[in-house]
Structure formats: C-alpha cells, structure tokens
Amino acid sequence: MIQAKGFSIQVYSEDFQNDFISLTDIAKYKSDEPNDVIRNWMRGKDTIEFLGLWETLNNPNFNPVEFDGFRMQAGSNAFTLSPKKWINSTNSIGIVSKAGRYGGTYAHSDIAMEFASWISAEFKLYIIQDYKRIKLDENSRLSLTWNLHREISKINYRIHTDAIKQYLMDDLTDDQLGFKYASEADMLNVALFNKRAKQWREENPDLKGNMRDYASLEELLVLANMESYNAILIEKGTEQKERMIELR
Template identity: 75%
Template sequence: MPKQKKDTIEAKGFSIQIYTEDFKNDYISLTDIARYKNTDDPRFVIQNWMRNRNTLEFIGLWEALNNADFNRVQFDTFRNEAGLNRFTMTPQKWIDSTNAIGFISKSGRYGGTYAHYDIAMEFASWISPEFKLYIIQDYKRLKNDENSKLSISWNLHREISKINYRIHTDAIKTYLLADLTSEQLSYKYASEADILNVALFGKRAKQWREENPSLKGNIRDYASLNELLVLANMESYNAILIEKGVD
C-alpha cells in the first residue's frame, strides 16, 4: 500500500494495528483481533472464519463491489466447496486465487493478516459482538483525532496561502503594473491568480463558480492540504520571478 501510516487502537486490553492509505482506506489487523480468541495461534482463527460459507459470500460480495479485477469464476468455485470437510481457506490463498484487494498479508515485525475496515468489522462480529463494539469505539476516537488535526492543519495552510497571495499581488503591483488604475490592477491580479488556478486545479475561478453555484467561497477554499501547500509555494515562487523580471 502506498504512503502507509501506522496507527494502533485498543480494545479490552488488546492492541490492534491499523495501516492507513492517505486517510482513505484503513486495513485493520485480523491477526490482532484474532488474539482475543486465541493468543497462541491466531492464524487458525482467521482460517476457520474464512472457510465458512457465509464469510465467503460476504467477502466475495465486497470484492465484487470494490474490485474490478476480482476473479468471480474462482470465487464461485470456492463458494461451491465451502462447507465441505476438505475445504480450507487462507488469506494468501484468497488473495492469490481471486485477485482480492480486501486482504493484505504482511511479513516482518508488524506482519500478519490485514483486512479492509468493512471486512475486519465482520470478522470482529464473528469473534465477539462485544469486542467489536470496543474496537469501533476506539476506532472512532482515532478518526476524530485525525480529523481534528487535519482541520487545524488545513486552516493553517489556507492562511499561509492567503498571505502568499498578498505577497504575490504586491509583487505584481510593484514590479509590473505601477501605472495601472485600481480597476486594471484588480483584473490583472485575477488573471495572474487564474494562471495558478489552471496550473493546479485545471480550471479558472469563474469556471469553478459556474460549476458549483451552491458552494460558498472560492475554488481555493475547497482545496486539499497538498493542493494548498503547492499553491503557497507557487505563489511565493511566482512573486520571486516577477521581482526578477522573468516572464
């Protein structure tokens, strides 16, 4: 998974690892959850759960909804075999055979089996509904903390962007447009700002307003953290280029 961020939540004294992809896709350690039922060998707990027909139907449906490359033919074969005494299933077998993306097997110090949040919660229900509720409770706490930090960081970078915009317009006024009227200056400011808007967002401010008539503010008020950082750097660098007389 690219750009992984590792976190830990607690449930009834058990630590459960989480890998997050860009704050979008959380993969929770099934191995850690399974230790609630069997601390010595959690792998067998996961395998027993996966050989259950209801489990296969759930994870198969999840893949069908979220994975365009899911091997439905192989899934149908597994589903037909589920329930037989000879049928076995492991996370790696499921991944390799069906091109599944809902499970991840990791090796090393923090290795084990991880599953997408949706699947992990289904597994936790099978382990213990009570344990699942404790997991959800601390997971919500983690997400609230992340959202709070993101909100503070976004506001900070938006203010930096506004400050840099002032530096940007001052550079235009001082080095390029000293003889223009206020109305002409306003037009030029907007034009220079739109050059950056097109470079970063792929559209002008007017185009964004026409596409989003119900939204308040401007295109930059709805930028992501990364976009605000790039914008701040672009405005600063553009101001330097203007000062040096570079077209």
C-alpha cells in the same frame, strides 16, 4: 491503534481513506492461535460470499473464476483456506498479509468489522467505539493541517501580489489594479484547477468562499509553491503566457 477490552489492535492506512485493521490482533481475543481462528472463519460459505462481494464492488482485478471455485467448496469438512491462498488466487485487495514486527493478516475495515462480528458481537462494539475515537482524532489533525496550509497559501498570495504590484503595475490606474490582481490569481486558478474563479462560483452558487477554500491539502501545497514561483518569474520579467506554460 485501537484499544478494545484490554486488547491492542493495529491499524494502518496508505491513503488516509482506506484503513486496514489487524485480523490477527482481533483473533487473539478468541484464541492464542490467531492464525487458526482466521483460517476457520475463512472456511465458512457466508464468509467467502461476503469477501467475494466486497472484492467485486471494490476490486476491478478480482478473479471471479477462482472465487467461484472457493465458493463451491466452502462449508465442506475438507475445505481449508488461508489468507495467503485467498490473496494469491483471487488477486484480493481487501485482505493483506504483512511481514515484520507488526506483521500478520490485515483486512479493510469493512471486512475487519465482519470478522469481529463473527468473533464476538460485544467485542466488535468495543472495537467500533475506539475506532470512532481514532477517526475523530485523525480528522481533527487533518483539519488543523489543512488550515495551516491554507494560511501558508494566503501568505504566499501576499508575496505574489506584492511582486505584481512592484513589477507589473507601474503604468496602471487604481481602477485597473484590481483587474490585474484578479488576472494573475485567475491564471493560477486555471493552471491548477483548470477554471477561473468566476466559473467556479457559477458552478457552485450554494457554496461560500472561493475554490481555494475547498481545495485539498495537496492542492494547497501545490498552489503555495506556484505562487512563490510565479512571483520569481514576475521579478524576472517573464510574460504571463510564458509563465502559464512554465507553471503548468
């Protein structure tokens, strides 16, 4: 939640990439009737053109025909437009109407900041300042979570290599052991990332570490599970080719 000049402004995200900020809460800075403020903002020609451009850039299902109709009418005394009408008519994704306790009109952060500018340049700066704080905190938490999953992946890798050592390496020399480890690790790399470690290094000569150091949280979780399951398959005596099919 953003805190700006004593006002609390709700924020939500469905994918940790696109934040939606409450226009209803921002509008309360100007009036006790926030819905009227939002509708008044949406009457403007500049607003309609901005919303239309944002949707054109970000929404492949945007309805340009309905948008052109609104653009032609925008700015006239008789023109009115509500968020719901805009959403339903144009298939907008940049503005969202939510019901419930924390309901109201929300907009993508790009649009919300434009709305805040219209409300008050000063208020917008306070919003930006606290929004940055929220994003820094969020990035810090995500970094800690990523490191945790990376450590889990490393632990599973040790379990995985122990299984290889116990069940697959009885007849290998010391020189051959390293190759077998790499072979099993690369099998998982191919199963998950669709490339071997050597391929990744050749494609990314300027990056330090290995491809797993640059994996997403989701990929690390999948990798950890794959390593555990592969260790079980090794114990069962499943051949590598069959394990590859099973893991993919």
